[in-house]
Amino acid sequence: MGLDVSFDIFIVIDLIIMSMLLVVGIALVRLNNLFAVVMLYGVYSLLAAIWFVSLDAVDVAFTEAAVGAGISTVLMLGAMLLTSREAKPTPALRRWLSLGVVGVTGMALFYATFDMPNFGDANSPANSYVGLQYMYDTITEVGVPNVVTAILASYRAFDTFGEVVVVLTAGLGVMLILGIGTTRTRDGESPQSGDETTQSAPPVTTVLATENHHIVLQVVAKILIPIIVLYALYVQFHGDYGPGGGFQAGVIFASAVILYSLIFGMDETRRAIPAKVVQFGTALGVLIFGGLGLVTIAMGGKFLDYDVLTAADPILGQHVGILIIEVGVLVTVASVMLSIYYGFAGRYRELKDQDW
Amino acid sequence: MIDIMPYLEILRYVLAGALLFGGAVFMIIGAVGMLRLPDFYARIHAAGITDTLATVMLIAGMMLHSGFTQTTAKLALVAIFLFLTSPTATHAVANAAHKAGLKPRLGKVQPPHPRDKMKGAK
Structure with a gap:
């Protein structure tokens, strides 16, 4: 007799989270209200983050929670502001077509999973060859306890450089399409044209003084925003030892600024961090990253080979190298997120309650 | 002289379990309330229970369970953070609904949604 307790509780947790992901996914497809869809995307990302934690991929979970649930929700809301609140109902024929395509793709993916190695299989390609070598050599070659950071910022620094350039490109695309400092009224006229609502709108401070129903939010935000920025710096500089690094820290920093802007208004945010600074930062981070690569070449090493930075001690x-390129990643990621947000939200001079 | 420490240790786990169980119960009450209560303001009242009381109880239970460790310090920070943010979020949502003109449901008739009223005006 006796209960068999040899089964793995994590499998049960994984199954529960996966079924919740499925339910949220189906709800996402069936909803027409875009506001609810955006919120459910956030829920989906948080669930995925929990699942990643249960799979021991803490760095990925962190990124998913910060990017997927945090900033992309806000950016999607900003994008939704420029379009409509409701999605148009899809014609029946297209629905069935999409279902067919998704079904076939899903079947193919399921079929592919039969060839995949088991989770945690020591002989899988990811855990042998170069992956295994990274695990062995990180402590002696890089000396950073968090192997993820060592691989991301040192062994595969060139790949990470590519990622940062991709982020920069995305930001440039948004800037080119939407602009970064353009302020427009709802009708699409520029404020210089003497539009009455823009001209007669009192300055933000007087609005706050007369009908301030955001006061609770403002007080709490004033307490929280410094803590969020401090936490971003902790994530930035603790990335060598625990989960974190420039990508997550940049997103958290940007979300602190976005929180400020949501509560205190776009004009105040522009006064704190001008659009020019944001624009400059998007390129500056990539410049720091790539510049360090050129410096290592000049000092006699290879591109992004940090061993040569200090003559005596390669470790x-x-x-030093990881610290510098993480700063580059932080600057670019935070600036690009802010530039996208400025691009979306900055198109309106002031958001009033009825605009939602 | 009886050594009291072992008993305290047992009591710690019992308390932790009680707090975790209480938190879970309040979570369920909140979830049922979210689904069953008639209108927005009543539902947000139910959500507030899950947000603050249940979460803080769960975290307190976890803190008792882990004892004097770094985990407890981190959990305390999470608890403080949630204790600040959750009521604020609830307040913001309720305030936004109030500002948008959503009337609470009194009696058996559901008041019209402000969105529909706006459509009617146009």
């Missing part, structure tokens, strides 16, 4: 060189 110290690795630490």
Whole structure:
């Protein structure tokens, strides 16, 4: 007799989270209200983040929670502001067509999973060859306890450089389409044209003084925003030792600024962080990252080979190199997120309650 | 002289379990309330229970369970953070609904949604 307790509780947790993901996914497809869809995307990302934690991929979970649930929800809301609140109902024929395409793709993916190695299989390609070598050599070659950071910022720094350039490109695309500092009224006229609502609108401070129903939010935000920025810096500089790094820190920093802007208004935010600074930062981060690569070449090493940065101690060189490129990642990611937000939200001079 | 420490240790786990169980119960009450209560303001009242009381109880239970460790310190920070943010979020949602003109349901008739009223005006 006796209960068999040899089954893995994590499998049960995984199954529960996966079924919740499925339910949220179906709800996402069936909803027409875009506001609810955006919120459910956030829920989906948070669930995925929990699942990643249960799979021991803490760095990925962190990124998913910060990017997927945090900032992309706000950016989607900003995008939704420029379009409509409701999605148009899809014609029946297209629905069935999409279902067919999704079904076939899903079947193919399911078929492909039969060839995949088991989770945690020691002989899988990801855990042997170069992956295994990274695990062995990180402590002696890079000296950073968090292997993810070592691989991302040192062994595969060139790939990460590519990612940062991709982020920059995305930001440039949004800037080119939407602009970064353009302020327009709802009708699409520029404020210089003497539009009455824009001209007669009192300055933000007087609005706040007369009918301030955001006061609770403002007080709490004033307490929280410094803590969020501090946490972003902790994530940035603790990335060598725990989960975190420039990508997550940049997103958290940007979300602190966005929180400020949501509560205190776009004009105040522009005064704190001008659009020019944001624009400059998007390129500056990539410049820091790539510039360090050129510096290592100039000092006699390869591109992004940090060993040569300090003559005596290669490990110290690795630490310095990782620190510098993480700062580059932070600057670019935070600036690009802010530029996208400025592009979306900055198109209206002031958001009033009835605009939602 | 009886050594009291082992008993305290047992009591710690019992308390932790009680707090975790209480938190779970309040979570369920909140979830049922979210689904069953008649209108927005009543539902947000139910959501407030899950947000603050249940979460804080769960975190307190976890803190008792992990004892004097770094985990407890981190959990305390999470608890403080949630204790600040959750009521604020609830307040913001309720305030936004009030500003948008959503009337609470009194009696058996559902008041019209402000969105529909706006459509009617146009």
